[in-house]
Amino acid sequence: MKTPSKNTNCFDDHVRKYEDGACRVDNWKQGANEWSMMISHGTRLDSVVSNLAGTLLEMVAGNMDRTTLVTDVAIDDPREQAELRPGVMLLCIYADVEHLPGLIDRAVANQIPALVLRTPLNLPAELRATIERSGVVLLGLSTGATWTQLVVLLRSLLASSAGAEELLAGLPAEDTFALANAIGALLDAPITIEDRSSQILAFSGRQNEADQSRIETILGRVVPQYAMQAQERAGVFKRLYSSEKPVFFDTPQILGEAGLPRVAIAIRAGNQVLGSIWVAVREPLSPEKEQILVDAAKVVALQLLRHRVSSDVDRQVRSDLIASALASGQAAIGAIERLRLVQRTVVVLGLSLLGDTAGDASSDQTRQQILERTAHAFAFHLSVAAPGAVAALVGDVCYAIMPSMTRQGATNLISMALRVSKDFLDRTPDRAGGAVIGLGRVADSADPTELARSRNDVDRSLRVLKRGPGSRVALFTDLQMDALLLDIGDQLRNEGGLVDGxxxxxxxxxxxxxxxxxxxxxxxxxxxxxxxxxxxxxxxxxxxxxxxxxxxxxxxxxxxxxxxxxxxxxxxxxxxxxxxxxx
Missing domain, CATH: 1.10.10.2840 (PucR C-terminal helix-turn-helix domain)
Structure with a gap:
């Protein structure tokens, strides 16, 4: 796609091209056609839906097949029904339920795996059954989300394997700080881009023109605790997240100290708040600059979503590879190669949470969030403490494969794994009851069955450790008898218990x-x-x-x-x- 010139107002250009996500369809179609030439292979449909579910897409009807690939994105324009290639995800921006029978027939004829319509969609039972039989998946664009966001994020997912560089409003998609500088230049004021936790994601130049609170924020990469507490007491975030327009805050009065006021706007993807943009000003923004900030928030939303999808895709790929490597079979050999663990002596580790929140939906959600954060921290810890180690969350266990530092032998591998694990748990807060780590036996990565056996050791170790109280880190060899007793107990329960013993x-x-x-x-x-x-x-x-x-x-x-x-x-x-x- 063409890159706007440096003299062009990038946000005005963005709005002209994609205003409200439903107008400039011709531009979209041209962009989709140009993009399709860059796609070398497809992305699994279930992976696309998994990554965008909850923010942009909803599963409406049909049966998801793990083998189905999406190779392209196209806009359906009833004025000119262009020829469609197999594997295209068709965005039906003008269609409604009454158009579905014809769309389904067209999708089947052209091997289209999925259709996307705007929700809500009230499907009659007969039509739902027809979709189930057709093999086509019907998806819904979530309420509050725009077609623009969906197009950009689908392109990001399809491009993740093609290695193409994207532009967002004429700026490199990877350069969030360049985006922040562009916003600051348009507003003629220093700005910060923050997430929902007030962590700094990016900031513009000229921060020396702001106040002490902003300087502390930049240095610490997070809004100071005293400032956040003052803002919460003043209802700042409630006002910010309930408004779709920029909000002016008299920050000096809120904080009780000298400084500059702020204008802030929430960054949204559909109905979900991703973060916010904060502008240090001396007076409220003019209507023209307010509109610039509104447009900028849309572009930043695409940027944050793109980063989220990219990281989600990376995590999912890593999770799939580790699961395959530990499952034995032919797929394990390829996974081991991609993880760069060929002909290495390794040990498998597994981290899981203690505690029981069964039956409480809100607690289950909190537990899952803690598990994901803990698993991410564990993977990062291993990447520093044990170079070459790989880790990912598979189900409710974060599995890690740690190689020895040399390619020959297992010298000190177990002692290193124990030391690294204990060091991590010593630094980890005891949330959701705390975490435990089980270690399997040493394995040769050249033999997938050994890796699978080591993973089985980990699973059995974790079962013993989670019974607690006791050690938080243990080798399977130290827990083997306890694990054996649990296995015998399972066998007895399956047989109805001991008979008259x-x-x-x-x-x-x-x-x-x-x-x-x-x-x-x-x-x-x-x-x-x-x-x-x-x-x-x-x-x-x-x-x-x-x-x-x-x-x-x-x-x-x-x-x-x-x-x-x-x-x-x-x-x-x-x-x-x-x-x-x-x-």
């Missing part, structure tokens, strides 16, 4: 007669046959205890002089306690 018999007798023979037998076994110590623990005379023990052995039908029968009874007691803990 010694513990079951004595427990049934105690329940019927109100006695406590089970306690005497269990304590004697735990004391390795020390009747004196066991009687003291129960505060009983040793003769009384010995009588109860004989009665318990008779009722349980166990020969306490036989080591095999003693071991069987001890194992049954242990499994019984384990089941109580799990339940």
């Amino acid at each position: 010694p513990v079951a018999r004595i427990r049934h007798y105690d329940k019927q007669h109100g006695t406590s023979l089970e306690e005497a037998l269990e304590l004697w076994l735990d004391s390795f046959g020390n009747a004196l110590g066991a009687s003291a623990a129960l505060d009983l005379h040793r003769n009384t205890f010995r009588y109860r023990l004989r009665r318990a052995a008779d009722i349980a039908q166990v020969n306490l002089d036989d080591p095999d029968e003693r071991f069987a009874a001890m194992l049954e007691f242990r499994l019984s306690r384990l089941r109580r803990d799990v339940d």
